[in-house]
Amino acid sequence: MNMVKTTKVFKSNPASNSLRTTIPDSIVELLDLHNNDDLEWKTQPINGEILVFIRKPKLTPEAEVEEDMKTLEPDQQTPVNPLENKGPEDDDPV
Numbered sequence: 001m002n003m004v005k006t007t008k009v010f011k012s013n014p015a016s017n018s019l020r021t022t023i024p025d026s027i028v029e030l031l032d033l034h035n036n037d038d039l040e041w042k043t044q045p046i047n048g049e050i051l052v053f054i055r056k057p058k059l060t061p062e063a064e065v066e067e068d069m070k071t072l073e074p075d076q077q078t079p080v081n082p083l084e085n086k087g088p089e090d091d092d093p094v
Helices: 025-031 061-070
Strands: 040-046 049-055
Touching: none
Parallel strands: none
Antiparallel strands: 040 049
16 A cells, blocks of 8 residues: 655654654554554665654554553552462362
8 A cells, every 4th residue: 555645744743853743543544553652763764765654663562561550440550479379179280
């Protein structure tokens, strides 16, 4: 899928060289972006130009659990340790 979008950049902090822009709606939907998501930026020179690749990094297993916890009700957010509820019948024979 080829898509070209143009946005303006703005200086947000006079003490810094960084700039801000708006991510177009179609890109937000394409990458499934949400408020406070991280973006990974990669640059690569190709044929005398510098191409910038932007992607939403995949979550680590730990971060996936954290994200899943956010969707639970507050009383469901206590992590379960399977060893805490271990009974004598669960012990390995010696």
